[in-house]
Amino acid sequence: MGTTTSPPPPLGDADLTARARIRDAAIARFAADGVASTTLRAVAEDAGVSAPLVVHHFGSKDGLRVACDHHVASVIRTSKSAAMTGSLDPLAGLRQLGQGPPLLRYLARTLADGSEHVATLLDELVDDAVGYLQQGVEHGVVKPTSAPRERAVVMLMWHFGALVLHEHVERLLGADLTASDPAELLPWALAAGEVLTHGVITEPLFDQMREAAQTLAAERDRS
Amino acid sequence: MGTTTSPPPPLGDADLTARARIRDAAIARFAADGVASTTLRAVAEDAGVSAPLVVHHFGSKDGLRVACDHHVASVIRTSKSAAMTGSLDPLAGLRQLGQGPPLLRYLARTLADGSEHVATLLDELVDDAVGYLQQGVEHGVVKPTSAPRERAVVMLMWHFGALVLHEHVERLLGADLTASDPAELLPWALAAGEVLTHGVITEPLFDQMREAAQTLAAERDRS
DNA sequence: CAAGATACTTAATGTGCGTTCAGTATGTCA
DNA sequence: TGACATACTGAACGCACATTAAGTATCTTG
Numbered sequence: 001m002g003t004t005t006s007p008p009p010p011l012g013d014a015d016l017t018a019r020a021r022i023r024d025a026a027i028a029r030f031a032a033d034g035v036a037s038t039t040l041r042a043v044a045e046d047a048g049v050s051a052p053l054v055v056h057h058f059g060s061k062d063g064l065r066v067a068c069d070h071h072v073a074s075v076i077r078t079s080k081s082a083a084m085t086g087s088l089d090p091l092a093g094l095r096q097l098g099q100g101p102p103l104l105r106y107l108a109r110t111l112a113d114g115s116e117h118v119a120t121l122l123d124e125l126v127d128d129a130v131g132y133l134q135q136g137v138e139h140g141v142v143k144p145t146s147a148p149r150e151r152a153v154v155m156l157m158w159h160f161g162a163l164v165l166h167e168h169v170e171r172l173l174g175a176d177l178t179a180s181d182p183a184e185l186l187p188w189a190l191a192a193g194e195v196l197t198h199g200v201i202t203e204p205l206f207d208q209m210r211e212a213a214q215t216l217a218a219e220r221d222r223s
Numbered sequence: 224m225g226t227t228t229s230p231p232p233p234l235g236d237a238d239l240t241a242r243a244r245i246r247d248a249a250i251a252r253f254a255a256d257g258v259a260s261t262t263l264r265a266v267a268e269d270a271g272v273s274a275p276l277v278v279h280h281f282g283s284k285d286g287l288r289v290a291c292d293h294h295v296a297s298v299i300r301t302s303k304s305a306a307m308t309g310s311l312d313p314l315a316g317l318r319q320l321g322q323g324p325p326l327l328r329y330l331a332r333t334l335a336d337g338s339e340h341v342a343t344l345l346d347e348l349v350d351d352a353v354g355y356l357q358q359g360v361e362h363g364v365v366k367p368t369s370a371p372r373e374r375a376v377v378m379l380m381w382h383f384g385a386l387v388l389h390e391h392v393e394r395l396l397g398a399d400l401t402a403s404d405p406a407e408l409l410p411w412a413l414a415a416g417e418v419l420t421h422g423v424i425t426e427p428l429f430d431q432m433r434e435a436a437q438t439l440a441a442e443r444d445r446s
Numbered sequence: 447c448a449a450g451a452t453a454c455t456t457a458a459t460g461t462g463c464g465t466t467c468a469g470t471a472t473g474t475c476a
Numbered sequence: 477t478g479a480c481a482t483a484c485t486g487a488a489c490g491c492a493c494a495t496t497a498a499g500t501a502t503c504t505t506g
Binding site: 034036109111112113119122123126133140141142145150151153155157161163165169172173183186187188189190191192193194195196198199200203204205206209213216 | 257259332342346363376387388396413416419423424425432433436440443
């Protein structure tokens with residue numbers, strides 16, 4: 001065999017083909033710099049291919065972006081169903097997939113920039129979170145609530161919102177929310193855990209809030 | 224008077240000059256589309272001027288961006304000190320400035336994209352939040368904590384993080400976090416308020432978390 | 447081995463961008 | 477009035493970008 005060029009892996013095979021390398025490189029770049037600031041050339045270079053090959057495989061830059069959305073969503077969908085204990089962290093299962101491209105960072109970035117596919121993925125994650133929290137209630141580790149869905153939304157938004165701002169969390173607290181190593185997010189987990197266990201505000205203030213809300217709603221009905 | 228062209232406002236005056244119009248238009252565009260996806264031409268058109276005038280006033284696109292950072296930071300710094308009651312919401316005072324350009328949206332977007340000036344502004348806001356929470360503790364509306372700064376960071380990250388994801392909050396909960404009208408964020412405030420009052424997880428789970436943390440720290444020390 | 451598809455390259459194309467140029471009106475000040 | 481600065485414009489420039497064109501290997505299939 002004239003082995004001047006390295007033989008590519010068997011074609012029908014799962015991954016590591018150039019197409020997959022491009023996709024992974026794009027996910028990393030999109031996650032780090034945002035979609036708009038990422039050039040096709042940079043992605044191509046990271047993947048060790050030429051720029052036109054990217055469009056050959058994905059049609060266009062937007063096609064590449066959609067493919068990334070689909071891939072991230074698919075990986076998360078499959079990995080979340082596995083090994084999901086009754087833990088507090090709805091992302092616990094997702095942190096496992098720290099190897100390879102930074103999926104969580106990509107998800108956070110895309111969530112902030114707005115994407116149809118990732119939005120529906122988020123909707124699914126909300127549904128899942130409702131289920132996990134319900135399980136937690138049954139196991140006695142999560143407190144019951146009168147508005148399970150609203151609570152799930154709030155907690156998921158807090159989680160992902162903090163993930164979007166992970167750079168600031170790292171600067172302010174020295175905890176890396178995107179790390180797969182749980183030790184890296186310890187300072188954050190302890191502080192957040194305390195709030196989520198004991199709360200921050202007292203009953204009277206909350207009552208006051210609800211009263212104000214009712215006044216607001218009453219005013220609204222009169223108009 | 225030959226009024227073929229509208230007479231410009233007196234020059235030494237405070238605002239509404241073309242420079243200010245450009246700045247406000249840029250803030251709105253940057254907030255909505257992100258900096259990278261915003262063209263100088265679009266900003267100029269919104270402000271009713273030509274594109275070269277933008278660079279005449281601000282030197283470059285990056286200069287414009289820096290000017291926006293400074294302006295937003297300055298407005299927030301001055302408005303936050305006024306009318307800041309012992310309220311729960313550290314952004315309560317900031318919501319007032321809903322008129323004019325969407326400062327909160329800009330802040331959230333820039334926080335996610337990363338900017339030096341806005342990062343230092345955030346650091347200041349953390350310091351402020353520590354103070355406000357301490358005031359709240361003294362007034363009996365906020366529960367005391369052993370780690371005030373960490374708690375303040377967590378709460379501010381949650382707040383701003385959710386603000387970054389306001390689009391999803393609106394879709395999932397029907398509440399607009401960027402609105403100045405408090406009625407618009409009622410569904411969110413009630414759900415978040417309940418969590419912040421009663422917590423979500425039970426003591427045993429939190430104890431379990433802390434134990435795991437200590438184990439982790441012990442392992443770390445041994446290496 | 448012919449023949450077609452697939453993976454990939456370099457070179458070229460066209461467009462949209464930030465920015466610069468050259469010029470015009472409208473001050474301001476001696 | 478003349479001289480100079482400031483605010484502003486339309487036209488043009490140059491560059492970086494996504495995308496296309498054209499061509500070359502390599503694999504697949506009869």
